[in-house]
Amino acid sequence: MTSKISIILFLLISTFSFSQSKVGTIDNDYIINLMPESKVVIKRAQDYGAKLDSSFSIKMKEFQDKVAKFRSEEKEMGELMKKTTMKELSAMEQDIKKYQDNGSKLMQLKQNELMRPLYKKLNDAISEVVKEHGYTQILTTTGNQFAYIDEKYDITELVMAKLGIKAPEIKE
Numbered sequence: 001m002t003s004k005i006s007i008i009l010f011l012l013i014s015t016f017s018f019s020q021s022k023v024g025t026i027d028n029d030y031i032i033n034l035m036p037e038s039k040v041v042i043k044r045a046q047d048y049g050a051k052l053d054s055s056f057s058i059k060m061k062e063f064q065d066k067v068a069k070f071r072s073e074e075k076e077m078g079e080l081m082k083k084t085t086m087k088e089l090s091a092m093e094q095d096i097k098k099y100q101d102n103g104s105k106l107m108q109l110k111q112n113e114l115m116r117p118l119y120k121k122l123n124d125a126i127s128e129v130v131k132e133h134g135y136t137q138i139l140t141t142t143g144n145q146f147a148y149i150d151e152k153y154d155i156t157e158l159v160m161a162k163l164g165i166k167a168p169e170i171k172e
Helices: 002-020 028-034 036-076 079-133 156-163
Strands: 023-026 137-140
Touching: 023 079, 023 156, 028 036, 028 079, 028 156, 036 079, 079 156
Parallel strands: 023 137
Antiparallel strands: none
């Protein structure tokens, strides 16, 4: 008798706990790419990248000019002058490599800085939709592997509506 009561009690508790959670999904990247502000962010990131590229081009041009000068004057140089110039060229090459690495890192930092307000706005809209519709968990669809997603739990369109973003029309 106690085992039957235990089983019934277990089923009631598990049914109750399952009914308490509501899971939804969202496609963050889709929404971010449709936000009007994303065009401004992309433009500002491209401008920043162009500024970094122009500085890099100047450094590269200086290096190439020194290499060309060294090659044209190499036969006339003494051993000490050759070694000194080779060390100088090697140091310039190392500097260029560091500049490239730092440029990539700086570009990533700038993109993150520019995207932060968009993600904050998106997260605020998600929070509002979650509260309005009683979701307990939201999973992102990008980057995760799902065997099945019921579209009725996808809040992408609800969040887009909250942000005032319209989906582009699908052309057949």
